[in-house]
Every structure is written in structure tokens, then in C-alpha cells.
Amino acid sequence: MRLINQRLSPGAGAVLKTLPFVALVLAYLLGSALRLAENPNDKLLPALTTLADAIDRMAFTADPRSGAYLFWTDTLASLGRLAAGLGLATLIALLVGMAVGMLPVLRALLAPFIGFVSMVPPLALLPVLFIVMGLGETSKITLIVIGVAPIMVRDLAQKVLDLPREQIVKAETLSASTWLIGLRVVLPQVLPRLLTALRLQLGPAFLFLIAAEAISADSGLGYRIFLVRRYLSMDVIFPYVAWITLLAALADYGLDRLRRKLFPWSELEGAR
Amino acid sequence: MRLINQRLSPGAGAVLKTLPFVALVLAYLLGSALRLAENPNDKLLPALTTLADAIDRMAFTADPRSGAYLFWTDTLASLGRLAAGLGLATLIALLVGMAVGMLPVLRALLAPFIGFVSMVPPLALLPVLFIVMGLGETSKITLIVIGVAPIMVRDLAQKVLDLPREQIVKAETLSASTWLIGLRVVLPQVLPRLLTALRLQLGPAFLFLIAAEAISADSGLGYRIFLVRRYLSMDVIFPYVAWITLLAALADYGLDRLRRKLFPWSELEGAR
Amino acid sequence: MTALSIENVWKEYGDQIVLENLTLEIAPRSFVALVGPSGCGKTTLLRMLLGQEQPTRGRILLDGTPLPPEPGPDRGVVYQRYSVFPHLTVLGNVMLGPELQANRLTGRSFGAARRALADQAREMIAAVGLAGAEAKYPAQLSGGMQQRLALAQALMMKPRVLLLDEPFGALDPGIRTEIHHLMKRLWNELPMTVVMVTHDLREAFTLGTRIVALDRTRSRPEELLRYGATVTKDIAIWPPRVAGRATLYDTEHPQAQDDLTAFASPAGTTRQTPSLI
Amino acid sequence: MTALSIENVWKEYGDQIVLENLTLEIAPRSFVALVGPSGCGKTTLLRMLLGQEQPTRGRILLDGTPLPPEPGPDRGVVYQRYSVFPHLTVLGNVMLGPELQANRLTGRSFGAARRALADQAREMIAAVGLAGAEAKYPAQLSGGMQQRLALAQALMMKPRVLLLDEPFGALDPGIRTEIHHLMKRLWNELPMTVVMVTHDLREAFTLGTRIVALDRTRSRPEELLRYGATVTKDIAIWPPRVAGRATLYDTEHPQAQDDLTAFASPAGTTRQTPSLI
Amino acid sequence: PKTDFKVAWSIYVGWMPWGYASDTGIVKKWADKYGLTIEVTQFNDYVESINQYTAGSYDAVTLTNMDGLSIPAAGGVDTTAVIVGDFSAGNDAVLLKGPGTLADIKGRDVNLVEFSVSHYLLARALDSVGMTEQDVKVINTADPDMVGAFQTPDVTAMVTWNPMVAEIAALPDATKVFDSAQIPGEIIDLMVANTEVLADNPDFGKALAGIWYETATLMTADTPEGAAARAAMGAASGTDQAGFESQMAATKLFDKPGDAVAFTTSPDLPKTMDLVRGFLFDKGLLGSGAPSADVIGIEMPGGVVLGDAANIKLRFSDTYMKLAADGAL
Numbered sequence A, B: 001m002r003l004i005n006q007r008l009s010p011g012a013g014a015v016l017k018t019l020p021f022v023a024l025v026l027a028y029l030l031g032s033a034l035r036l037a038e039n040p041n042d043k044l045l046p047a048l049t050t051l052a053d054a055i056d057r058m059a060f061t062a063d064p065r066s067g068a069y070l071f072w073t074d075t076l077a078s079l080g081r082l083a084a085g086l087g088l089a090t091l092i093a094l095l096v097g098m099a100v101g102m103l104p105v106l107r108a109l110l111a112p113f114i115g116f117v118s119m120v121p122p123l124a125l126l127p128v129l130f131i132v133m134g135l136g137e138t139s140k141i142t143l144i145v146i147g148v149a150p151i152m153v154r155d156l157a158q159k160v161l162d163l164p165r166e167q168i169v170k171a172e173t174l175s176a177s178t179w180l181i182g183l184r185v186v187l188p189q190v191l192p193r194l195l196t197a198l199r200l201q202l203g204p205a206f207l208f209l210i211a212a213e214a215i216s217a218d219s220g221l222g223y224r225i226f227l228v229r230r231y232l233s234m235d236v237i238f239p240y241v242a243w244i245t246l247l248a249a250l251a252d253y254g255l256d257r258l259r260r261k262l263f264p265w266s267e268l269e270g271a272r
Numbered sequence C, D: 001m002t003a004l005s006i007e008n009v010w011k012e013y014g015d016q017i018v019l020e021n022l023t024l025e026i027a028p029r030s031f032v033a034l035v036g037p038s039g040c041g042k043t044t045l046l047r048m049l050l051g052q053e054q055p056t057r058g059r060i061l062l063d064g065t066p067l068p069p070e071p072g073p074d075r076g077v078v079y080q081r082y083s084v085f086p087h088l089t090v091l092g093n094v095m096l097g098p099e100l101q102a103n104r105l106t107g108r109s110f111g112a113a114r115r116a117l118a119d120q121a122r123e124m125i126a127a128v129g130l131a132g133a134e135a136k137y138p139a140q141l142s143g144g145m146q147q148r149l150a151l152a153q154a155l156m157m158k159p160r161v162l163l164l165d166e167p168f169g170a171l172d173p174g175i176r177t178e179i180h181h182l183m184k185r186l187w188n189e190l191p192m193t194v195v196m197v198t199h200d201l202r203e204a205f206t207l208g209t210r211i212v213a214l215d216r217t218r219s220r221p222e223e224l225l226r227y228g229a230t231v232t233k234d235i236a237i238w239p240p241r242v243a244g245r246a247t248l249y250d251t252e253h254p255q256a257q258d259d260l261t262a263f264a265s266p267a268g269t270t271r272q273t274p275s276l277i
Numbered sequence E: 001p002k003t004d005f006k007v008a009w010s011i012y013v014g015w016m017p018w019g020y021a022s023d024t025g026i027v028k029k030w031a032d033k034y035g036l037t038i039e040v041t042q043f044n045d046y047v048e049s050i051n052q053y054t055a056g057s058y059d060a061v062t063l064t065n066m067d068g069l070s071i072p073a074a075g076g077v078d079t080t081a082v083i084v085g086d087f088s089a090g091n092d093a094v095l096l097k098g099p100g101t102l103a104d105i106k107g108r109d110v111n112l113v114e115f116s117v118s119h120y121l122l123a124r125a126l127d128s129v130g131m132t133e134q135d136v137k138v139i140n141t142a143d144p145d146m147v148g149a150f151q152t153p154d155v156t157a158m159v160t161w162n163p164m165v166a167e168i169a170a171l172p173d174a175t176k177v178f179d180s181a182q183i184p185g186e187i188i189d190l191m192v193a194n195t196e197v198l199a200d201n202p203d204f205g206k207a208l209a210g211i212w213y214e215t216a217t218l219m220t221a222d223t224p225e226g227a228a229a230r231a232a233m234g235a236a237s238g239t240d241q242a243g244f245e246s247q248m249a250a251t252k253l254f255d256k257p258g259d260a261v262a263f264t265t266s267p268d269l270p271k272t273m274d275l276v277r278g279f280l281f282d283k284g285l286l287g288s289g290a291p292s293a294d295v296i297g298i299e300m301p302g303g304v305v306l307g308d309a310a311n312i313k314l315r316f317s318d319t320y321m322k323l324a325a326d327g328a329l
């Protein structure tokens, strides 16, 4: 039987699925054991117990200085920034994206500029950004917004343009004004895509968050990683990276569930 | 007439298009003039002449120390890394993406793992990467690959899965083996998407390039930007950022042209 | 009572002349079937009647007044596809028009107004035979049901002119027959003029009071760009079909008919043997 | 000469029984038209004949040998859509099968072999009436031309069984009539057994030698899951149509017929009045 | 006049007191005393903190003498060193992989933060064995990644500062071949303020001095409070008390204002600054068109001026440290 026609039992599928993860863990354990055998103080691949210690210290022991649980403080700080940045970017994408997609004048005015802006590497402009925005939360949130909003705006505007022209004309024959077309025809149809666009930007948003926190912050997941990087404290970095990955994966999954729940019609075959 | 129904003359469109760019330049000139009036040595928003001087110095005057034209050396170094990284990522995306998309066993084995890997923030793993890969070109190229390949793989695999099952069955009735289906049915149909996926990853690739060059390098666009950031030489940073933006935009445009040229059928309505 | 006059209309796209000096008087309550080869400009003509496109030269009058330059609620439309909104349920789709008309800011009705409207919409839904499917989304309906829905949605606005662009082209023959009967009934009952584009001559003869064929008069390749299409045939159905009155051939309860018989006996015959397509 | 035996076949998807104890003997060179309501399992049956799906119980024999468990070149298929490859030209699509068969590594022919094959493919293209369109991509063809192409592509493999899943469902009636004539000719000329799913009874009667109707015998909602469909009608066309021999009603140059007449007079009549759908 | 001030600091052993003072209310105490508000911002990225100051977003910043000259002063921002906090006495070091002496660096790639004090240290180190930068190849490497970078095979020589020096020195095959203890007093950590702001608001300078000396006294005290402060600063810089104390050991911290005044007024300071500006001029860091190292004037207490007296952009002032020494704050 051709490989392409093979079918797997659910059991075999589940086993296969976990294999690479198991392999990764085993490879880590092996690498760690080898390095530690050579140099017991090696910090690059700490032993599991060291990792557990670090997790315990960061997440379940109050910091003697501030009495805070650093891991959770960092998480809250980062998630707050991320939520603000992504929320703002989403709002901008919705408003600007819909306006650019719907209105020929705005499209002529802004589409090329947004295309240009989306090509600017935001990291290179960090100094200017920090000087204009100050260093508080604003600049970190702004970096996330600058990093992800142009792409989301383009995505949304494209989605609006992809709506069949027939729908717009049909709405006009149902007496809709431009405003009402936006409100009742375009908006509900681009919202699912907005959630999808948001999901696609989770990775980049985390990237910009980490980059911004690396420059100026006093808490946050990226801040911590960069702080302990000077000491090569991989026992802290690995759990933090795993945690970021998990958070991103959860957000990704949650947003997809949310879309299905809020917009059941967007799941139906042929509805797009 | 409703705003949504407005039509623009080509002339008006062209004028509107340039307005935001003109506004940007004017805002810069104004800001620069204001700051320079306050402090003639201000470095944040240099005057046009200062920018021109810097461009002349970097691009058209040999560096007294090395005799090289730094701007071009940097460009070559960066483009080389970018080409290598993106080339490798494209190759991986093609091979792994097609295999994962086509073969149920590989899909069960790798799809969840790749989904997981694509959520890992690559910047946070830089120390490990450097130690495993060394500080040379390898690690920079690897960072680009790690940063963009998982997403491209997922994209390609999804594209393969999106091919109508009917096509695969049809190919089988035409006596194709799995290999031949891959070679003559799947490959040619995913190649245009591969170019599109590549375009979408240009921005992230530049980001990772800059991040890698900021960490360790002796030439490159990102290296130069982060080096001169030490003394706030915005007169060098601005031209470099503009140049990166231009390069990215050109690559984006070029790849799209290439796709149309190589795969004319992918442009035809309904061919996707 | 809603006469349409198309007077010396030309339509050009850049260099290409699509329609050439088209003149057509459409009487109130007509059901005009527009036929012609692909690409001859049927959709373009419909778009101009809709107000979505403007004639390059000439003018179009609705009861003697020039058409407004954009679509509005006096002219309804049903396309072959994309005529209903995928994000609204059947009920939501049918209520949309009146809701928009009554609420210029929110586009939504609430309370008693909403309930009254919903009742009205349910009646219309029942009239097109979709009772029971009110809560479904279009993607959950078959093609024929979607086109019924599109009709119901358009008819809620009580349009003076209903424009149909191959509305039943994608349907299976059996379903098409059914929807023809529905269409005929609606046209009989509602005070509107209908212009329908179709590729299917049988459909044209089944439904129309008049069949208008568009075509290019010159068709050598080098002439294609320079000469547009115009009216080449204009046939009134005989015996005349008049809105609201049953003709000899139109049965009263057509749903009971057997599909095959429906196929075998076209409902209208012509004075002139057609060889249009 | 390619007889198909379907012996006590059941097909279940999880809890749902789709086909129930289906038994059918298909004689060599038959043209079986498979009809039945939507969702009754026609496509599922075709998929099993193709080898794409396996019966849950029972077996299917091809000339007495059990079917291989996956599709192969002895059974060709044409779907309603997606039957041709959008990235290949018409010529490329038609050449693909033989190219794959002859070159197991590269999937491409070169030199003289390629030229010979191209000639053969051009003949087939001409046979289905696509001469002149060799260099076009499928997206540049109309729906009817695409289905002709799909037929040509499948026929290049000289399949013993040709399976058609509503191949002409999406076509306009005029075009459909034309392609029916083509189909009839090909079936007459080539040594193959045809099984065609269709929703269109007229089509079934026009083309088939035998009409098989699938349906559920119980249709109360609570029974839907637990009872599958099976053969409910099995009608041989009368007068019998035999491959390679013209019948009373099958004209020789059907293209000359007027469309309307073609509509009005079904080419085959039945011994039994059908009321299947 | 202005009563709100913004101070930037970045994570480094000699500057940790600023964060501690901010956390524990010492900043607020001194600011209240002069009727000011002082906002203290921590930067992870040192260069960014200087850039922000240079661009005018901050009134004061922590930096080294060399960066003070090359960034704000060369950028036209007239800058005054309010507090000389410490100088590096071993905090910066040249490290080789494997055994050897400084002379073995010849021909190697040297990883360091280009144009930083590490670069300067390398230049001084090479000078001490009669080599120049031509004898090695410099590779710019970001400071947080130094520890990881040192463990890669292709890195054989490195110049960096603490805490990375301590981490690297602890690796089995690292050899420290030169450190800042061999050029004492040349790498100086300062708290600088915008000269104009300071001239208009001397109270700001006084508050800074008050904060610094209260905190420095506390953290150097051999008391439980002192230990607690060191532990807190260690934690804030990502290590612990012991790690932080070892970093302090490589730092000559001026916890007594009198010592700082003496250092600032000593004749060694002009010599140091002359070396520094020579280095910066060589690297083209005093402005691209600078004709000589003299373009920027550097003023030392007692009217000593290096370079162009008409273009003084960097000033070492002992005014506020003296006030502290006199107990006049």
C-alpha cells in the first residue's frame, strides 16, 4: 500500500505524537549528564534537580527583597504588556483595516504607506521609539503595536477586499449606508479573521515583548531571561522559555476556540 | 454617493498615495530643525546634510582603517546570511512540509512537535544556540532558520493538506506512486505557495538577522546599527534602516514577480 | 408602475466596447429574460440597471426619472452566488433589509419592532418554502435553499425592480423546476418588474413574458474590441403571460407535478423558432 | 471482460451505517447510472469501487478477483470538480498518466517517447473536442471543457472500469447535452464498464443501460443512524442499449440537434414509470 | 523652577545602590528633603540608558568616564559628573581560553563590546606589552552573551566586565591575563547630570549626593543591615549576596565623600582623561569630522581644562561630594 494511503490507529497516532517530545527530553537528559560528568558546575544544561530547584526558587519562594514571587510577578507584567499591545494592535487593525479595506479614498491614501511601514524592522528603531515614548510601559506596548499592527492591518484590509463585491451591492439594495455596511456586513465577517490574524501574531508579539523588556524593565519574562543570561543561568532560562512557549500555545488554542464559539458560522464549509 | 462607492481618478490616487510619505519627511525635517535649534550637536534627528555626509562616509568613502566601503561590506555580509538562512529554511520547509503534509505517519509523528517548536521564542534560546553552533556564521544562519522554518513548514504542510483529496486519488488512478504524486502533483502545486510563504517570512528573517548580528559579528547591517547605537549615530542608523526597508520591499516584490513568472497558472482565477 | 427605459446606452471599459447603442423599453410588470453568449455584456447591463456601473453614453430611466448612480432599496438583486450573508441565520438574512432601513445608526431593531419584523420575515420565509430553517446559516442550506433565501431577502424590501443574474444556474434540474414555480408565483403576486439573465433558454421561456437576446453583430476577432453587443432578438412570449393572471400553460399547484413531465413540456411556447444560443 | 460483483457490502462510519447489505452484479460493458437522494451513500459506494475506502463487511470483486485496497490505473475516475491538475496544461494533463506509468522515477518522458505520447494525447484531446486548447491551463477552460479534459485524462489509461461522480452536475444544460453525446460515443468505442452517479434522472435515462437507485428503507429520524441505504430500484433501460451498437433512439450526429428538442425528448424511455426522487 | 527629575541607571555592581535606594525609600527621603520628586528608572541595557539621557529624556544617568565623553559630550550635551562612585579595580578583565599570558593574545580574535570600556582596556593591555590593536582582531559581542560565547570553540580571547568576568573565570579553562586593577582609576563609574539642569537646580545635585552616600555607607557596613542591602542588590542583579560581594571586591567604591573628592582633584584624573580621549579619537568616536582629540573640552576641578576651553562638554565637579564631605547636605 502506498505510504500516502496509510491509515493510523488512534493509539499509534498518540504514540507517534509523543515520540519527538520524549526524544527531546531524553536528548536533554543525556547531554546534561555528559556535560555534568565533565564539569559538575556546568551551567548550560542543568540537571533536572537543578531545574526543579530554580523553579521552586522563582515560583514558590517569596523573593527575600520584595516578598514577591518573581515568576508570577514576571508573568503578570509580561502578560499585561502583551495584552495591552495586542489589544491595541487588534483595535487598530480592526478600525484601520476595515476603513482601508472599505473606503477607496483611505485605501489610496494609506495602503502603500502601511505596506512600507510593515517592512521597517522595528528593532532597529528602538532607540527613537524609547526616546519618543519614554521608557515606561508605553514604549514596550508601542513596540509590540508597531511590530504587529501593520501586518494585521494589511491582513484585515485584504480580508475586507476579499469579500465578494456582490455582498456589498446586495447590502446597498437593502438600503445600507457605508456605515451600516461596515457595521452589519463587513465587521461581523472580518471578526473571525481578526482572531486568526491575532493568533498569527502571537509569536512576533512575544518576540517584541522580549526585545523591549531586554532594554528597560524591572520585571517581566524577557527581563528575567536577559538578566540571568549574564550568568548563563540556564536553570532559570529553560523554565522561562518553556513557560513562554506554553503560554503562547495556550493563547493560540484559546483564540481558536473563542473564534469557533463566537462565530460558529465561520467553521461551516464554504462559509469563507 | 456612499463613501464605499467612491471612485478615484488615477491622478488623485497617485497624489493620495504619496501624501503620507511626504508628511513623514516633513515631520522629520520639522522635528530635526526644532531639536537642532536647541542643541546644534543633537544626534537624535540629524539634518539632511548630516545624513548625506554619513551616507557618503559609509557608502562612498573607503574606511581608513580597513580600506573597505563599510556600507557595501555590511550589505553583502547581511544578505549572504539572509540568503543562506532563508534558503535553508525554504529547503527544509519544502522537504519536511511536503513529507508531513503527504504522509500520515510522518504527520502523526511531527506535526504536533513542529507546532510546539514554532511557539518557542528563538531569541530566548540564543545562549544555547551559540554554544552549540559557535559564534560564527553558522549560529546566525541557524537563528534565522530556527526562527522562520517551523512556520514555513506548517504553512507548506497545510497547503499540501488543502489539496483536494480527489487530486491525489486521481493521480493514483493514473498509476502514480507516493513518490510520483509528490514529484508531479504535490511539488509543483506547493511551489508557488512556498514563494509566498518565503515572502511572509522576510520581515521575521530580517528581525532575526539583526538580533543575531547584534550579538556577535564584525560586519553586517544589524551589526553596524547596534554598534553605532553606542554613540547614538542616528545619521548612520536612519539610512541603514531605510536601506533594510528598501531591500525587504524589493525582495518582497521580486519574489512575487518570480512566482507569477514561474507559475503562471497560479495567477488564474480559481486555480487555487 | 415602474417602467424601465434604456436609451441609446453604450458601455466601454477602456478601449473595449461592451455594449453598443442599446435601446430597450421595459413595460411595468414585465418579466424580461435576458439571454446571450458568455461575455456579451448581460451582467454589465444588469449592473447598470442596478446603478453599480454608469453607462458611458446614453441614459437609463426608471418611470421617467434618471436612475440614481448607486444601488438602492428600490432595485433588488439576486446573483448566482454570494447573494446571502454567511454570518447571518436565515431569519437574520431576511430581517436585515428592514432592520437597516429602520435603524440608520445601529442597523438593528429591538423589542416590539424586532418581534413584529421577525413575524413578517417568518411569513416571507414560509412563502419561499424555507419554514423550519430559520435558525440555520446559509452554509447549512443546499444551493436551492440559498437562492430561495436570497429571493426572500430581496423581496422584503418590496423592490420595484428585481434583477436576477443567473440566479438558478448552479442548481440541479429538479430543484430548478421547483424554484421556477416559486419565482412565477412571486412575480404574479408582488408588484414588481423582473429582469433575469439566464443561459438556459428553457428557463427563459418558462418564466419570461419577453425574451431579449444580446449579441455582437460582428464577430471577427479583430472586430471584437471595437464593436459591442446590442439587442439581436426581442421575442414576446405567446400566448401572452400577464402578471397576476394564470395562462393556459401555467398550472396552479406546480409542486405536485412530476419532475420528468416538467422537463418534457416547456411551459411557454414561442411564435418564432429560437436559434439564439 | 470486467464484471464487477458487489457482495453483501456494508459500510459504517463509526456508529453510522451508510450502506446496508448491498449486493449488485454489474455485467461487462454496462453503463450503470446510480441515483438516489443526497447523503444516501452513492459517493461512498463509488469510493469503495475505486479502492479509496474499504467495505466494513462484504467484498467487491473485479472479474472474480478481490479489489486491490487502493486506487490504481485499472479504474479511472471523474469527479464533479478537482479532477484535473491546475498546474498542467491540457496536453500536460492528458499526458500525465502514461508518463507516470512509463517513468517510475522521474514521472516524465523525454525525447522520442515524449513525442509519441504527445501525438497520442493530441488524438485523445481531439476526440473529446478540445483540439486547439492543448496549451491552455484548466482555469482557462469553461466547466464543460474541464470535464472533457478530465474524461480524456482518465481514458488515456484505458481503464477497465470508469467511475463518474456527478461529472456533469455543474454544467449548463446546453453544454451538458453536448457532453452526453461525447460520453455515449466514448462508451460505445472503448472497452470499459461505466458506473456513474447522478442526481439527474434525465441524464441517467439518456446514458445508462441500467439504473440503480439507492435509498434508505426506513427514514424515521431515530432510525437514520441505524439503518443504511441499499438498492431500492434496479431498472434496465428498454429498448436495451448495447455498447458499440446504435439503438433506435440514439442518433448518429447528435450535435446537430436543437437544444430545445433535445430537452423535450429524452433519448431513452423506460418500461416502468420512475418516481425515484 | 523644575522640581521633577528623572534618573536612569543600569545594572552594574557600582550602580546597584541606585536601585536599592529607590526601592527602600532613600531616594524619596532625599527628594522630599529638597522638595523634589526624583523618578529612578532601571535599564537593562546600558547603552540605551545613555542614549536616553543624551536625547534629553533623563536629567541624570550612570555611566563611565569614557562613555560620558564619547556619547553625551560628543553629542553636544554639556554633562557634569556629580558623583564619582567608584572605579574598576578588577571588574574588567582580559581572559584567554587555556593557559597563557597576555602576550599570547597576538593574532587571536578577541570578543568584546566594541567601543566600550572593554575595548579601552584591551588597548591599554596591548600597550602594556608593546602591541597594538593591529595585532588582534576585534569581534563585537553583546555583553549578556559573553559567558555563553566563551564556551564556544571558536572563542579564544575575550574582554568583558563583571559579573561576566567572574562567571567566565570560574570556567575550567579560563585564564585572566589582564584586569583593570592594573590600570587603577582609569575606568571610572559616574553619576552624571545635565550641566544646565544642574546649574539651575543645585538641589538636584545635593539630593543625588545625599542618596548616594547614605546608600553607599549602608551597603559597605559590616552590619546585618549592610548584609541585607548587599543581598538585595545581589538578587536585583541576578546573583546572590556572595556573588555580589565578590563583584564589590573588584570595585573601589567611594563610600566616603572625602576619598572621592581627593580622587577627583588628583592630577591623575587629567592624565586618565587624556588617555581616554586619545583612544576615542583614534576610533573616530569624538565626532566623525573631529580634527583632533582637542575638539571637546574636559574640565577638571581647579580650572584644569583638557582640549578646547570654548567647547567644554564634560565637567568633573567636586561641589556636591564636597558638600557631602562637609556634612552640608
Ligand SMILES: Nc1ncnc2c1ncn2[C@@H]1O[C@H](COP(=O)(O)OP(=O)(O)OP(=O)(O)O)[C@@H](O)[C@H]1O
Residues within 6 Å of the ligand: C013, C018, C036, C037, C038, C039, C040, C041, C042, C043, C044, C045
Ligand atoms: N470591470 C470591468 N473592467 C473591464 N472589462 C470588464 C469589466 N466587467 C466586464 N468586463 C468585460 O465586459 C464584457 C462583458 O462582461 P459581462 O460580465 O457583462 O458578460 P456576461 O454576458 O455577463 O457573460 P457571462 O454569461 O459569462 O456571465 C466581457 O468581455 C468582460 O471582460
Ligand SMILES: Nc1ncnc2c1ncn2[C@@H]1O[C@H](COP(=O)(O)OP(=O)(O)OP(=O)(O)O)[C@@H](O)[C@H]1O
Residues within 6 Å of the ligand: D013, D018, D036, D037, D038, D039, D040, D041, D042, D043, D044, D045
Ligand atoms: N469519511 C466519512 N466519515 C464519516 N461519515 C461519512 C464519511 N463520508 C461520508 N460519510 C457519510 O456517509 C453518508 C453518505 O455520504 P455520501 O457522500 O456517500 O452521499 P452521496 O449519496 O454521495 O450524497 P450526495 O448526493 O450529496 O453526493 C453521509 O451521511 C455522510 O455524512
Ligand SMILES: [Mg+2]
Residues within 6 Å of the ligand: C042, C043, C044, C165
Ligand atoms: Mg454574467
Ligand SMILES: [Mg+2]
Residues within 6 Å of the ligand: D042, D043, D044, D165
Ligand atoms: Mg456524492
